[in-house]
C-alpha cells in the first residue's frame with residue numbers, strides 16, 4: 001500500500017530533472033536547503049513560496065481567463081507540472097473547479113484533445129502495439145499503481161465517439177479519485193484503449209493524435225481487451241479497474257466478462273445506479289411515497305438506464321416487493337419507445353425490464369405503433385422520471401407538465417452529460433411543475449430561484465459514488481466489487497441527505513463536501529465488502545483507520561537526496 005503519510009521523500013533526481021517531474025516538482029516552494037541539495041539555485045526565482053501562496057497565484061491566473069476551455073487547458077498543464085499544487089488548488093476549490101476538471105468542460109477537453117495535447121499522461125494502448133502491453137506496463141514509474149480508469153473513447157459523456165480524445169475522461173475521473181477520494185496521484189493510472197474511431201472529424205483531422213483507423217470491432221476488439229486485462233492482472237494483481245464511457249454494446253458485456261476475474265466495476269452502469277438510487281432514497285423521504293409504491297420511467301435504456309433500473313429494483317426488493325412486482329414498476333423508454341416484450345432488437349441487459357403486453361393493454365396512445373415518453377407518463381403515471389439518453393430537450397414541456405399533473409412532488413432527474421445534453425434544464429422543470437419537482441441533474445447548472453431564494457439543484461452525478469467506492473475497496477484490499485457494495489454506497493449517500501431533517505433542503509450534500517461524502521461511502525463499501533467476505537484479513541474495527549490512512553492530503557514534505 002502506498003504510504004500517504006511519509007514524513008519525507010528520498011530522490012536521486014536533481015536540477016531540471018526534478019523540476020520536470022510533476023510527481024516531485026514543488027516549483028517555487030523548494031526550500032533553501034532543498035535548493036542547495038538538489039542544484040536548484042538559479043533554475044528558480046529566488047523567493048521561496050508556500051503552497052498556499054502558490055495556490056493563490058494559480059487561482060488568480062485561472063480566474064483571469066475568458067473561457068472554461070482555457071481554464072481546463074491551464075489546469076491540465078498545472079497537473080502535468082506540479083501535482084501537489086494542482087491537487088491543493090482542486091481540493092480547496094472543489095465547487096469552482098469541478099465543472100472545469102470534470103463535466104461539463106472535460107467534454108470539450110476531449111473534443112479538443114488533439115489541439116490541447118502537450119505532455120503525456122497515462123497510457124495510450126493502441127491495437128498496432130498490442131504485443132507491447134506488458135513492456136509498457138513494466139516501467140518502474142507504474143510500480144505504485146492501485147487504481148486504473150480505462151476507456152476506449154466510444155461514448156464520451158453524451159458526445160459520442162471521441163477516439164483517443166476520450167483520454168480526457170480517465171484523466172478527469174482520476175483527478176476526482178485523488179481530489180475527492182484522497183488516493184495518492186502516484187497510485188492512479190488513466191488508460192485509453194485506442195482501437196480506432198468512427199468519428200469522421202477525428203479521422204480527417206490532420207492534427208488528430210490517435211490511431212487513424214476505423215474502430216476495430218468483433219473478435220479483434222475482444223482479443224485486445226483480453227490482452228489488456230490479462231496484462232493488468234499480471235502486473236497489478238490487486239488493482240482496482242474502472243471501466244468508463246464504453247458504448248452500449250460493450251459496457252455491460254465487458255463488465256459481465258471481467259467482474260469475477262478482478263476488482264473491477266463499470267462506473268456508468270454501477271456508479272450511476274448508486275447515485276440515482278441514493279438520490280431517489282433521499283427523495284422518497286421527502287415525498288412520503290414509499291419506495292415500494294414508486295413507478296419509475298427511464299428515458300435511455302442503455303448502460304446507465306438499465307444499471308439504474310437494476311439497483312432501484314434491488315432496493316424495492318429489499319423493501320419487500322417480489323422480483324416481478326418490482327420489475328412491473330419500471331418503464332424503460334429508448335429510441336423506439338417503451339420496451340415491451342417481444343420487441344425486436346432488445347439487448348440482454350434490457351430484457352429484464354420489458355413491460356408485459358398485458359400491462360399496457362388499454363393505454364391511450366398518440367400513435368398506435370409507438371409508445372413514446374409522453375404516452376408512458378400519461379398512462380403509467382410514473383412518480384419518478386430519469387433521463388440518461390444523452391438527448392437534450394427530451395423532457396419536453398408536455399412530458400414534465402404531465403408528471404406534475406399526476407404527482408404532488410414529481411421526482412425528475414435529467415442526468416445526461418454534459419450540460420448541453422441534459423433532457424431538461426432545472427429552470428424549465430421548476431416552471432413547468434410550479435416549483436413542486438425534486439430535481440437532480442448530471443452536470444452543474446446555475447442556481448434556480450425557489451421561494452424567493454437561490455437554490456442550487458443537486459448534481460446527481462456518479463462523482464458522489466466512484467471516489468468512495470474506489471477508496472473503500474482499496475483500503476480493505478477488496479478482491480471484487482459487488483452489487484451489494486454499490487447498494488451500500490447508495491444508502492450511505494442517502495443517509496447524508498440534509499433533506500432528511502428538512503424537506504426544503506437539498507437531497508445531496510454540496511459538491512464542496514465531496515471529500516467527506518467519499519470517506520462516508522468508502523466506509524459503507526468497505527464494511528459491506530467485509531461482510532461479503534471479499535476483503536483481505538482486515539479486522540472490522542480497523543476499517544475506519546485503514547480508510548483514513550489511505551487519504552492523501554496535498555502538502556509538501558521535505559526531500560532528501562538519495563546517495564548512489
Ligand SMILES: NC(=O)C1=CN([C@@H]2O[C@H](COP(=O)(O)OP(=O)(O)OC[C@H]3O[C@@H](n4cnc5c(N)ncnc54)[C@H](O)[C@@H]3O)[C@@H](O)[C@H]2O)C=CC1
Pocket residue numbers: 155156157158159247248267268272275299300301302303304305333334335336387388389390391394415416417418421441442443460461462463
Ligand atoms: N449523471 C451521471 O452520473 C451519468 C450520466 N450519464 C449520461 O447518460 C447518458 C447515457 O449514457 P449511457 O447509458 O452510458 O449511454 P448508452 O449509449 O449506453 O445509452 C443511451 C441510450 O439512450 C438511447 N437513446 C438515444 N436517443 C434516444 C431518444 N431520443 N429517446 C430515448 N432513448 C434514446 C440509446 O438508444 C441508448 O440505449 C450520457 O449522456 C451520459 O453522459 C452516464 C453515466 C453517469
Ligand SMILES: CC(=O)C(=O)O
Pocket residue numbers: 103156157158245267268416417442461462463
Ligand atoms: C458522469 C459520467 O460518468 C458520464 O456522464 O458518463
Ligand SMILES: [Mg+2]
Pocket residue numbers: 157244245267268
Ligand atoms: Mg461516464
